[in-house]
Amino acid sequence: MRKFEKISLEQFKKDISEDETLYRNYKLPERKTKSSAGYDIFAIEDFVIKPGEIKKVPTGIKALYPEDEVLMLFVRSSMGFKYNVRMCNQVGIIDADYYNNVDNEGHIWIALQNEGEKDFVVSAGGGIGQGIFIKYFTCGDEVKEERTGWTAKPEERGK
Secondary structure, X not given: OOEEEXXXXXXXXXXXXXXXXXXXXXXXXXXXXXXXXXXXXXOOOOEEEOOOOEEXXXXXXXXXXXXXXXXXXXXXXXXXXXXXXXXXXXXXXXXXXXXXXXXOOOOOEEEEEEOOOOOEEEOOOOEEEEEEEEEOOOOOOOOOOOOOOOOOOHHHOOO
């Protein structure tokens, strides 16, 4: 079964804000229509990205899904097409074992860069990305390690 969840209130306070009302009110990802492939991911708070600026945006979400799937994150097409805003890594790859890791509970962040000429303004509840679940295949003879935490260096983790 696949599902999106909010990170715990404790993790929210560590990563985003002490505001418990904000925690209760932000939305989980959702598909807009029955034929939508992507789950829209929404901003928790208002923010602005100035031209040339990069912003690491917390989503407040984590995702649970089968271990032979990956959650791929993409910028919403209108953001790139209309505003020249892109994800810094172009496509985010969230492995199934990232969920509930010991470092950050599997909190998903999106790093956006404004390559346009105007401020990119996002209101709380506005779409900032989309996620698509994809099944993948592996070779049968490989050695597998268990994830113990997030593998990025502390300075790459946002806060």
